[in-house]
Amino acid sequence: MMHERGLGRLAAWAGDVAAFVLPQRCPGCGAAASPARLLCDGCRAAIPRVSFALCARCLARGQARSGCKAHPGHAVWAAWLYDERASRVVHALKYQGRRGLAAGLAFELARVVPPAPRMDLVLAVPLHSARRRERGYNQAGLLAEALAGAIGVPRLxxxxxxxxxxxxxARxxxxARRANVAGAFRVKDPDRLEGRNVLLVDDVITTGATFEACLEALGRAGARAAGVALAWAQ
Ligand SMILES: [Zn+2]
Ligand SMILES: [Zn+2]
Known part of the structure; x- marks a missing residue:
């Protein structure tokens, strides 16, 4: 266990270092690419965008995916559709220790967050502490930190x-996903969240079950919460 943990940390550290030492080729097309962005500009621009708010609750139930007025407090914006190129970026951030990618990705997230209402706080979907120790960091936390800086809103x-x-x-x-995450999240300090506009960040939204569980915990704490993800894996 300790051994695995040490390797995870080493990989997390080595990922960014290697990225700046080795010549960089875009994994999408092989063209030269900036180590801070992974993909070349062309491949990044070619990732399909999502132009509407997803409803985490309807997605989690396998129902209508967008345009939902029935479930306030469950809106999630996603910057990209999770295609082959987007998956390379998420994988590098999550499993290859490429933490330096978060700064550039924050601008993709910032682009899809509506200007109103003004957000008061940025939060990340938490990893369980055991998994965080294994990986050495929470990729959603990196995105939340970078997004908070990009839009000038405090990160909590x-x-x-x-x-x-x-x-x-994944499987x-x-x-089953809804049952898996139901009750998995708890708001520790409701006083800091009550009545606040809260933006919740994760790397990928798939069925919406994780967002649903987390947004509902925030809603019960009195927050007006919405989500943002880098990519939507349909
Ligand atoms: Zn490319
Ligand atoms: Zn809905």
Missing amino acids: EGAVERVRDTRPQ LDPR
Whole structure:
């Protein structure tokens, strides 16, 4: 366990260092690319954009995906559709220790967050502490930190915690995903969130189940919460 943890940290550290030492080729097309951005400008610009707010609740139930007026407090904006190029970026940020990518990605997130209402706080979807130790960092936390800086809104750390570890969601259907994360999140300090406009950040939205559980915890704490993700994996 300690061994794995040490390797995870080393990989996290080495990822950014290697990125600046080795010559960089865009993994999308092989052209020269900036280490701070991974993809070349052309591949980045070619990733399809999402032009509407997703409803985390309807997505989690496998129903209508957008244009939902029935579930306030469940809106999630996504910057990109999760295509091959987007998946390379997310994978590098999440598993290859490329933490330096977060700064550039924050501008993709900032682009899709509506200017009103003005946000008071930026939060990240938390990882369970065991997984965070393994990886050495929370990729959603990196994005939240960078986004907070980009839009000039304070980042609040540790306000939401994952009270139990959940199984990886990738192979679960929507109903199983909802059951998997139901009650997984707890707001630690509701006084700091009550009545505030809160923006919740994650790297990818898939069925919306994680966003749904986390946004509902924030809503119960009296926050007016909305989500933003880098990519929507349909
Ligand atoms: Zn390219
Ligand atoms: Zn809905």
